[in-house]
Amino acid sequence: MLHILKMIVIAAAGVALGLAATFVSVERSQNLGQGAGLWFGAVKAGPWTGWPKTGTRDADPYARAFFARTGETPLGITEGLSFIARQDSRGAWLEPRCDYLVSGAVPPARYWTLSALDPDGHIPPGGGERHGFTSSELLRKSDGGFEIRIAASARPGNWLPVVSGQPFLLMLRLYDTSLSANAFSVVERVMPSIAREACR
Amino acid sequence: MKGRELLGAAAFATLPWVAGCLVVAGIVHLASIFIMPQLAPRDAFARMSAAAPLHRQTLLPVAAPGSGGPFEDPAFAQGLCRYDLSQGPVRVRATLVPDALMLMSFHGRQGQIYYSMTDRSATRGKLDVLLVTRRQLDVVEANDPEDELPQDLRIITPTLEGFVLFRALAEFPGEMEDAKKRIQSIFCGLDKDLRP
DSSP: OHHHHHHHHHHHHHHHHHHHHHHHHHSOOTTTSSOGGGGTTOEEETTEEEOGGGGSTTOOHHHHHHHHHHTOOOOOTTTEEEEEESBOTTSOBOOTTEEEEEEEOOOSEEEEEEEEEOTTSOOOTTSOSOOEEETTTOOBOTTSOEEEEEESSOOSSEEEEOOTTOOOEEEEEEEEESOOTTOGGGTGGGSOEEEEEEEO | OHHHHHHHHHHHHHHHHHHHHHHHHHHHHHHHHHHHHHHOTTSHHHHHHHHOOBTSOEEEOOOBTTBSOTTOOTTEEEEEEEEEGGGOOEEEEEEOOTTOOEEEEEEOTTSOEEEEEEGGGOBTTEEEEEEEOHHHHHHHHHTSOTTSOOSSEEEEOSSSEEEEEEEEEOSSGGGHHHHHHHHHTOEEEEOGGGOO
16 A cells, blocks of 8 residues: 555656656746757857757757747748847846947858847837848948947947847847858857947 | 665665656656647647638738747748648749848648748749648649649648748838738639649
């Protein structure tokens, strides 16, 4: 009798543990950034993280479960690649009270866009008209490079506004890129940097 | 010495229970991960089902504060065509504007992408895709003229139901209306000639 009781308790503990592991895998959390399940197949390049396999038939079960929860429709691999940054190039969390300068090079792509989204990936309310830049509309430097300033109040040049006091993330999307999902080792050198400037 | 032996025996006795617990946890975890795409109530398919009727090209709202799904690009006009192949093969036909970025992704019932392309895949500015089941493809091929190659791209879908997402880039904010028109100019619906 005691034996059966013990088995039931053990089984219940196992079920609870298994579901807890699933919850951690598919739930977005502030510290992990994404569900822990998205650790598989994640590719880091400087401050940027991408999931090149999610837009293919080879998406792993964790990524599928994660996207089933969020309702997100990732880019297909032929359409492009997307990268998220929640930290700056030095590894500090992006803070709405600070200004950031995004500059440098972008991997070869027909078009790319940079947008500022809230931590769940939605467009934050109260931020005015502009939520991102396309590669076509950027003011370029004479050498073809670019600088985008991310700040809560107006800045000269390419100003990407964020909402004061609201946490945000940056999303870089490369459309129709020749970059292949398997050739990521070379990416880091050509990804833009995110440098923190003044904080209030 | 005696105490340590007792402790060792106790640890040895609980070991199978701990192992059993972990095995159960592992099975439950994997099963729930695999079943999630089938059960999740707010997945992309559910969101799309609420957003558009079957077999009709539908313009989706541009990502804006308080609208749209997660991680959508606000620089794109978006279109959606939901399909159910149990009613027959579905045709997607578009005449594309040269050099204007258009993205297409084909999703199955669980939201998985089984095919994607850009306007670069078009031949002479035109795009002609037929979504079919394997059985429907057999019928279509049986009716093909023998002396010419099919002009359309035929894709076998992994599930009967699914959706196609179209995204057109507005390079500048003022081009958004043009991008929407490019989305709306795409035909998507049951193929009239191939209807059962």
